Amino acid sequence: MTVREFSYMLLNGVSMGAMLGIVAMALVIIYRGSHVVNFAFPSLTMLAAFAVIVTADRLQVPFIVAVLIGVVIMAVGFGLLERVLIRRLVLRRAVMSASILTLGLDIAIRAELNQGIGSRHLTLDGPWGTRVLSVGDGSLPVSRVIGLVVAVVLMIGFRLWLKRSSFGIVMRAVADDQVAANEIGVRVSRIWTVSWVLAGALTVPAAVFLVAFPASGLDTATYWVALTAIPVMIIGGLQSLEGAVVAGVAVGVCMSVLGAYQDQLAFLGRGFDSLSPYVLMLLVLLVKPGGLISGAEVNRV
Amino acid sequence: MSRLRMSPVVGVVLLALLVGPVVLPEFLVSIGVFGFAAGIGAIGLCLLLGHAGQLSLGHAFFLAVGAYTYLVLVSDSAPGLPWGLGVPPVVGIAGAMAVASVFGAAFCLIAKRLGGISIGLASISLVLIGQHVLNAVPGLSGGASGRPVPPLRLGNLEVTSGNQLFVISGFQFNSVQRSWYLFAIVLLLVAWFAYNLVASRSGRAFQAVRDGSIQASTSGIDPLRVRVVAFAVSSALAGLSGALLALAFQYVVPEYWGLGLSLSMLAMLVIGGQTSIAGAVVGAMLVTGLPIVFRELNLAQGSGWLSLNSLPDILYGLGIVLIIYYQPDGLAGLARRLAGLLGRAGGRPRRAAALADS
Numbered sequence: 001m002t003v004r005e006f007s008y009m010l011l012n013g014v015s016m017g018a019m020l021g022i023v024a025m026a027l028v029i030i031y032r033g034s035h036v037v038n039f040a041f042p043s044l045t046m047l048a049a050f051a052v053i054v055t056a057d058r059l060q061v062p063f064i065v066a067v068l069i070g071v072v073i074m075a076v077g078f079g080l081l082e083r084v085l086i087r088r089l090v091l092r093r094a095v096m097s098a099s100i101l102t103l104g105l106d107i108a109i110r111a112e113l114n115q116g117i118g119s120r121h122l123t124l125d126g127p128w129g130t131r132v133l134s135v136g137d138g139s140l141p142v143s144r145v146i147g148l149v150v151a152v153v154l155m156i157g158f159r160l161w162l163k164r165s166s167f168g169i170v171m172r173a174v175a176d177d178q179v180a181a182n183e184i185g186v187r188v189s190r191i192w193t194v195s196w197v198l199a200g201a202l203t204v205p206a207a208v209f210l211v212a213f214p215a216s217g218l219d220t221a222t223y224w225v226a227l228t229a230i231p232v233m234i235i236g237g238l239q240s241l242e243g244a245v246v247a248g249v250a251v252g253v254c255m256s257v258l259g260a261y262q263d264q265l266a267f268l269g270r271g272f273d274s275l276s277p278y279v280l281m282l283l284v285l286l287v288k289p290g291g292l293i294s295g296a297e298v299n300r301v
Numbered sequence: 302m303s304r305l306r307m308s309p310v311v312g313v314v315l316l317a318l319l320v321g322p323v324v325l326p327e328f329l330v331s332i333g334v335f336g337f338a339a340g341i342g343a344i345g346l347c348l349l350l351g352h353a354g355q356l357s358l359g360h361a362f363f364l365a366v367g368a369y370t371y372l373v374l375v376s377d378s379a380p381g382l383p384w385g386l387g388v389p390p391v392v393g394i395a396g397a398m399a400v401a402s403v404f405g406a407a408f409c410l411i412a413k414r415l416g417g418i419s420i421g422l423a424s425i426s427l428v429l430i431g432q433h434v435l436n437a438v439p440g441l442s443g444g445a446s447g448r449p450v451p452p453l454r455l456g457n458l459e460v461t462s463g464n465q466l467f468v469i470s471g472f473q474f475n476s477v478q479r480s481w482y483l484f485a486i487v488l489l490l491v492a493w494f495a496y497n498l499v500a501s502r503s504g505r506a507f508q509a510v511r512d513g514s515i516q517a518s519t520s521g522i523d524p525l526r527v528r529v530v531a532f533a534v535s536s537a538l539a540g541l542s543g544a545l546l547a548l549a550f551q552y553v554v555p556e557y558w559g560l561g562l563s564l565s566m567l568a569m570l571v572i573g574g575q576t577s578i579a580g581a582v583v584g585a586m587l588v589t590g591l592p593i594v595f596r597e598l599n600l601a602q603g604s605g606w607l608s609l610n611s612l613p614d615i616l617y618g619l620g621i622v623l624i625i626y627y628q629p630d631g632l633a634g635l636a637r638r639l640a641g642l643l644g645r646a647g648g649r650p651r652r653a654a655a656l657a658d659s
Binding site: 035036037085088089094095096097098099100101103104105106107108109110111112114115116227230231233234238268269270271272275278279281282285286289290 | 354358412413414417418422426430434608615617619625
């Protein structure tokens with residue numbers, strides 16, 4: 001393998017993995033806040049990409065504006081979801097029911113999206129076009145580089161906000177111990193809404209870079225790409241934001257390496273690189289039952 | 302549950318099962334056959350989710366394990382053709398249940414620190430790995446184009462397929478009608494087993510874990526053991542269901558055993574009422590029947606945003622959302638309320654069916 005191929009493989013893996021880490025982060029934020037798993041996230045990720053693509057297309061606005069509009073749409077949408085459908089159930093501590101409800105939503109949204117998209121590939125025309133950076137005698141897609149930068153900024157920014165800002169501290173308090181937080185006067189239900197809104201907002205940049213060049217655009221397969229955030233979340237330890245990111249990068253690199261060596265690994269079956277996150281998840285569970293960074297979730301009973 | 306046995310509802314149901322194939326049009330009998338087979342799997346999921354509180358989205362995997370174990374055991378192999386061992390069908394069915402059960406227990410042990418919702422997340426991997434294996438091992442699955450299912454023979458009668466007509470006192474029964482009776486008998490046996498399990502100490506241990514594994518452990522119940530047993534039992538039933546589904550289809554393809562199948566099973570449960578065994582079966586009939594009815598009425602046509610093609614899926618999805626929001630007890634809860642209104646025996650005020658929440 002040449003240096004060019006190796007660097008592409010690594011960067012591709014880290015970049016895609018970081019995006020999956022962001023999607024997983026969104027899941028973790030919701031789960032930490034209210035112990036609900038938002039199973040609708042794969043179809044909502046598709047919806048986020050769709051929103052940006054259609055906005056850029058129909059409204060003829062600059063790309064960054066389309067993304068911002070997408071963020072607003074998804075943030076508001078997630079917030080409404082929480083407020084209208086989820087809150088009542090979480091107040092009754094019916095988190096299983098709430099999670100199953102999101103499953104139902106996912107079924108419906110995915111069915112409609114698959115129906116509408118059909119066999120098309122809806123391309124996202126980012127400002128980076130199809131440009132590639134020349135590195136030595138190799139080339140790396142600009143979109144992947146920018147994606148990685150965005151992911152790092154989001155992760156660091158979010159981490160700082162959680163640690164430093166007063167609102168962030170309140171969110172962590174709720175995640176740690178809802179009852180205690182409630183007793184010192186925190187409006188726990190407001191934190192729930194904020195978790196969902198944040199998750200919705202985070203979904204958009206992740207979706208954008210998951211479908212951008214050199215990926216083939218938004219199509220029915222995007223669902224399965226987004227679904228990979230589930231093993232990422234579990235490998236990362238279900239309640240850990242750092243874990244989600246680390247796991248994402250690990251999974252991304254793993255998929256990238258296996259994809260590059262597909263031919264030599266043909267005996268494992270076609271498409272093993274796409275399956276590898278799930279196999280990796282089972283292996284991690286065997287070795288470290290609580291995930292890589294097991295925190296509050298450790299269920300020793 | 303003795304009250305249930307003597308209730309007139311049971312009598313009506315048994316009568317319907319008896320005369321169904323004779324009076325109903327063929328496509329409805331067919332829905333019955335598939336519905337009974339799926340209903341067995343739904344009962345398994347009801348025990349796992351409704352009673353033991355473990356979300357499993359991997360049910361399609363255990364259905365597939367059952368189906369393909371049955372296939373491998375019962376088919377006759379030939380050079381160049383898929384694997385087969387040629388054993389009698391009854392052994393095949395037992396094998397299907399046993400192998401599926403082992404997989405279920407093994408998975409639960411691998412994911413031993415997960416439970417409730419989180420094990421549901423992990424179980425998605427089972428379905429995807431299973432389908433990958435099926436597609437990658439043509440000896441097992443016949444490749445993407447699938448493999449035929451050898452018919453179930455009792456004596457020298459081919460029960461689930463074939464053109465022979467079985468004649469009793471002037472009535473002729475074709476293969477679909479014969480399958481109806483066979484599957485209905487199996488379903489009744491499974492339901493009887495499930496009702497007894499729920500009422501037993503094991504059943505109460507399931508419910509204790511569902512309602513709070515920490516609290517359960519303080520009363521001497523080992524939640525991990527309960528989870529393993531719950532997974533083993535529900536996977537065994539799923540294996541049985543998968544084998545019967547394979548017999549009903551007479552031909553299986555890897556594509557069928559996907560996440561969509563798992564989600565359909567979940568829909569059956571939600572529609573029926575998460576803790577209700579009878580509800581699970583009714584849910585199974587509805588979810589199995591809807592696409593078939595759609596096809597009969599020629600509703601699925603066109604493509605694009607407004608076509609009716611994906612309507613069944615959209616309906617299940619929204620159905621789950623609405624039912625969980627407005628009527629979490631599903632149809633069983635509705636039936637209970639109705640019975641209460643009519644002041645009948647089954648209408649005693651009962652503790653509201655506790656959902657798998659903790």
